[in-house]
Amino acid sequence: MTEIIAETPARHSALDDAQGIAYGALMAAFGVVMLTHLGLVTGQTAGLAILISYATGWAFGPVFFVINLPFYWLGYKRLGLAFVIKTLAAVSLLSGLTMVLPRYVSFETLHPALGAVLIGVISGSALLxxxxxGASLGGVGIVALYLQDxxxxxxxxxxxxxxACVFGVALLLRDGQTVAWSFLGAVVLNLVITMNHRRDRYIAT
Structure with a gap:
């Protein structure tokens, strides 16, 4: 008979959390740089910030940071102070990196179809x-959990x-093919999250 040994979930150290949040913010920022280079859009709060950026010419980073400010109180009530602090760190780092990375990264050739898939994979790994x-990129997900409660x-x-609203507005600002490639990227991102975000398998906290 195989002996079953109860496992105590391993906890992340502060250094573990710091590198995880830094990696997530960096990869998410790189995804945004690719996204805006191609003129694509995405969903959630990042998608809203990108649409505002396209419509006004304002930089994505500051817009994204400001949009997220009202959500932290809900995040605190629903998920606690540690979550809010980590999420604020991730959002701040992402906002700053999207202002810096374009100075050092450029693309000579990037087909929208491949770009959409790469954006989905990269952004999905960032969110994971x-x-x-114990962090996120804030925004709508927090409101969704609060409303559910x-x-x-x-x-x-x-x-x-x-x-659906974000992509509906995107059709007013971008052409149909661009929105279609954007939708492909969003599908890939959600597939990456769906297939890999499994709390029953990943037990560290």
């Missing part, structure tokens, strides 16, 4: 790193409805 270290309305549906 943040989730596994208060009203029972499923968080996934809230995010889906928000993304």
């Amino acid at each position: 790193a943040l989730f596994r270290h 208060k009203t029972g309305f499923r968080a996934g549906l809230t995010q889906l409805l928000f993304d």
